[in-house]
Amino acid sequence: MKHDEKAEVLENREFAAGYRYLVVSAPRQAAEMQPGQFVHVRVPTLERSALRRPFSVFNAGDGKVTVLYKTVGRGTEALSKVKAGEFVNMEGPLGKGFPLSCKGTAFLVGGGFGVAPLYFLARRLPKSILFVGGRTKDDLLALDRFAEIGVEARIATNDGSAGEKGFVTGPLDAAINEFRAKGEEFELFTCGPDGLLRAVTERALELKVPGWISVDRHMICGMGACFACIQKTVRGNSRCCIEGPVFKAEELVW
Amino acid sequence: MKHDEKAEVLENREFAAGYRYLVVSAPRQAAEMQPGQFVHVRVPTLERSALRRPFSVFNAGDGKVTVLYKTVGRGTEALSKVKAGEFVNMEGPLGKGFPLSCKGTAFLVGGGFGVAPLYFLARRLPKSILFVGGRTKDDLLALDRFAEIGVEARIATNDGSAGEKGFVTGPLDAAINEFRAKGEEFELFTCGPDGLLRAVTERALELKVPGWISVDRHMICGMGACFACIQKTVRGNSRCCIEGPVFKAEELVW
Amino acid sequence: MVNMEVELGALKMRTPVATASGTFGYGYEYADLIDYSKLGAVTAKGVRMEAWPGNPMPRHCEVEGGLVNAIGLQGQGVKHFLERDMFLYSRVVKDPVPVIVNIWGQSEEEYAEVAAAVSAAAHPLIGALEMNVSCPNVKAGGHTFGQDPKVLESVVAKVRAATKLPLIVKLAPNVPSIVPYIRACENGGADALSLINTIPAMVIDIERRVPVLANRSGGLSGRAIHPAAVKLVYDAHRATKLPILAMGGVYEAKDAIEFMLAGATAVAIGTATFSAPDTAAKVCDGIAAYCERHGFAAAKELTGAICES
Amino acid sequence: MVNMEVELGALKMRTPVATASGTFGYGYEYADLIDYSKLGAVTAKGVRMEAWPGNPMPRHCEVEGGLVNAIGLQGQGVKHFLERDMFLYSRVVKDPVPVIVNIWGQSEEEYAEVAAAVSAAAHPLIGALEMNVSCPNVKAGGHTFGQDPKVLESVVAKVRAATKLPLIVKLAPNVPSIVPYIRACENGGADALSLINTIPAMVIDIERRVPVLANRSGGLSGRAIHPAAVKLVYDAHRATKLPILAMGGVYEAKDAIEFMLAGATAVAIGTATFSAPDTAAKVCDGIAAYCERHGFAAAKELTGAICES
Ligand SMILES: Cc1cc2nc3c(=O)[nH]c(=O)nc-3n(C[C@H](O)[C@H](O)[C@H](O)COP(=O)(O)OP(=O)(O)OC[C@H]3O[C@@H](n4cnc5c(N)ncnc54)[C@H](O)[C@@H]3O)c2cc1C
Ligand SMILES: Cc1cc2nc3c(=O)[nH]c(=O)nc-3n(C[C@H](O)[C@H](O)[C@H](O)COP(=O)(O)OP(=O)(O)OC[C@H]3O[C@@H](n4cnc5c(N)ncnc54)[C@H](O)[C@@H]3O)c2cc1C
Ligand SMILES: Cc1cc2nc3c(=O)[nH]c(=O)nc-3n(C[C@H](O)[C@H](O)[C@H](O)COP(=O)(O)O)c2cc1C
Ligand SMILES: Cc1cc2nc3c(=O)[nH]c(=O)nc-3n(C[C@H](O)[C@H](O)[C@H](O)COP(=O)(O)O)c2cc1C
């Protein structure tokens, strides 16, 4: 069931340049939220006609919902100024999340704030490896949080400032080969920029392993009511907010 | 010369229920401002398409401009939240003020925030008496400030909570009779609600004494450029912001 | 207790507050968040005979005071709507209100076919048809049906002949005078009017030097269009006895009351729902409170209740 | 250094930024606060043959994203304008730019008379005429001249015959398609177009249950109308070679650049001046900075420079 909660902000702090954690009290959503689902946040200081902003859930539980966000435009900028003790209206849980079981190891492939839902997912899956890429090491988010829950991270940066030099597909392909050589099972889960999503989709289809792709599209309603947030799929023009954001690799048409 | 100054707020405090003083640093305007002129204030927290708000000047000098305002709507409400150290854009001096000389005693007849320009005027005239009315004693503003500069106040309130019971025209008419009996000269200066302005206008015309009437009209530009702020006069439809706000009694057509 | 019931022609509404087409899916998507007891009707997303893919992405852009959208009427056709969406609506919504089915077509014949198909279904929850005439007429080279009063009258008459459901015609705002369009609706046999559809609009991304929307232009909705909508409702009410369903930038009760005083029988909430799904409920409560405060025993008394000299 | 000069037909402007009629008096009222070196032209308030009192008060109402006004074209007639206002303009403004004289009338003949009177004055600072055709045609029972393309063509042709000054026609936005109106202007002999005038609008005071404006309705201007204005400028540019002076909700350089990319040769600032008189100067600087950043040597290269597939 979807809720629209007037959620008290408990924490809203920068943890890396331009990236922030927002922790709010939203008991009903916290109780029902699944990894890969998202929330729709009304930024209280924007004019009343401003749209809500969608964010994947980084963690939920104990009555709290956490998102990890990047300040990129006027909405997230304004959100970054909201103080603990103030309130934001938040709708959730929205959308279809990731499956909560996985044959073998879950390969979590993230880019930028795409690691957010993967962290929430990793907490629910028994065995996962994080593959994460970025331009420099500053783009690698929440690695400490993954480490805390015992998830190994395999890293690539374009400039070589952390992990391998190159793209995240480097360590990913290496692991794929390694696992296949050993005959170990794995599934692919990804969230991040479209380029990354396509690369993971291709691999899932080629290897015939399950691939779970979380697609971000600009949204109006977040409820399936407006048809703004389209991703082409085998069924036609699908709404990311309700038929996604997580799609199976074989559903997607790029 | 008109200026648009980015004026630092030095003080913005309530001094009576719903009434506030706003003191800003605006050296160029402070130097040139005359009693009866007004300023046009941009409320920084309103959306950028919001109009400026016009306020009579309560006092000006030493690089500072003071206005006395009542919180009545969304603009003044938002203005009341602006803190010392923040800035407001302010245009001024605007409009035609009061004459700065007066034959005999200046009878200053004010209602509500209409006393604001009368205080500034009283500081410049050698001899004046304030006639002020309101519903209750809480509507009588800045009496202490008039007292400080040695201006006698004659008061009427509808409920008798201060001064005479009744309208300000009571003490005014009494003074008129008193002065005429003694053969002493006086002129009439007024600012306040339209009803009061008309009452004073009538007396000025009847008695054939100079009457200076400050008229408030809703404004867009405050510069004479838009023709929003019309008062009927013997010349036709006159713009309060530039042909006024102070008109001679004999000019006005009600 | 204020009597909140109003009648939009033959459509009985338990409150004067509806939702606007295209902003409320097929009536059930927001079900978890909506108090349907405060609604008088919901309007479904535009439906035509066959499935229609809509426009390429991006389909919208936030602007000051509202939204520019070019969704492009995506949908799965009238059969899917009647079989699946109406079924879901009746299942998901606990306390359902009549559905106003918003229809469109690429030819006059298609309008009539859709109307006939919806009528034939005789679904007890379908309360009225709303014709969206702001869509391109394929035969007339892409002009919209609502652009020319003659074309409008003809398509309204064809739909009228195809259905006994209450027939609402939704008019475009970008006209020099609304009166000829109203006459066309009257002559064509409409039962009511919807005013207003979105205002044609465009946003350009100056950094990339391209229109933001893939469709280049779209329709402006939301707060920005409210004063223009009030004027059109006022003009329409003075020109016709047809009841009016008013929409355009209703965010709070005040906006709805303005519409009703200007002449609307009921109002629909569109863009405001996206940021605040409880808008309709709050508007309904606000209308009731206003009626009490001003001594109106029934919401319907507000219609046209402007005091003019 | 970006070359900021543009030509609106035969009107040479030193920058592509003008002021909009009715928002900038007769060009001198804001003189203390304006940097005229950043302006390409100023547009004077509408003027007709004789004095005109305008509408009763109240004449305006602030709304979200702008303003609804019904000033009603108050003025003292063309003689007063030419003798006194143009005199004051040339005296008060240090570094004056051409004045675009906005004219109106209650009959086609009056338009032509005003145009002839302005031409006859041969004032060196008068650079062009702008016809406001959104005012009531007394003979045609109050319809505006700009409402019907035939009437529009006729009045434009009459004014054309009466003047050799560059002739700009200012069009109303509330039309199904701007194209027939543009054809009328072309056929009538216009040199340029102004787009857009205000959008008809209304605000109702729900507590007193009366329209806020004494004139009942007025015109919406400001930020709210900008996306609609961009669409009309875009449509117009694709339909004609006539240069376009664009207006409607320009508050910052971005808004002006959108207009130019959509096809405008120059832009005018209206409502924004009221809250921020330095808008025109900032917009001018912003256009120059944008040209530099995007490698345009001249502002005029922005006109229609949208990248479309
Ligand atoms: C399902 C989903 C999950 C997301 N999860 C996260 C997350 O966990 N962390 C995070 O930082 N961001 C996430 N985003 C992106 C986030 O919604 C945008 O960064 C944010 O809306 C930008 O708002 P703004 O006002 O700062 O930017 P502006 O560019 O000023 O926004 C203008 C408009 O565009 C929309 N918009 C802009 N960028 C995006 C985008 N990338 N995706 C969708 N809409 C956008 C805004 O919502 C707004 O309507 C997610 C988006 C989706 C659809
Ligand atoms: C020349 C002049 C001098 C003034 N001097 C003072 C003063 O010294 N102290 C003071 O408290 N007030 C003064 N006022 C009135 C003051 O301008 C309004 O109270 C104020 O603009 C209200 O703004 P708001 O947003 O709070 O009210 P809203 O009602 O929300 O304002 C809506 C619109 O109406 C206009 N408006 C509302 N009330 C008035 C009004 N009474 N007069 C003019 N415009 C109005 C606003 O400027 C705004 O454009 C003066 C007005 C004028 C014209
Ligand atoms: C995203 C979106 C989709 C819309 N789709 C339709 C539609 O399919 N049919 C229709 O007649 N109107 C459609 N409209 C117009 C609305 O029903 C309504 O007339 C308009 O948005 C004005 O109301 P508002 O300002 O409250 O949104 C749509 C509006 C929006 C914002
Ligand atoms: C107060 C006011 C008065 C106006 N008077 C006129 C006028 O006399 N003649 C005219 O052609 N347009 C007039 N307009 C319209 C403007 O010139 C301009 O076309 C419109 O306001 C859109 O621009 P903006 O959004 O930048 O204000 C007026 C607008 C306002 C706000």
Ligand code: FES
């Ligand atoms: S955002 Fe409205 S359908 Fe997805």
Ligand code: FES
């Ligand atoms: S407020 Fe514009 S002329 Fe007075």
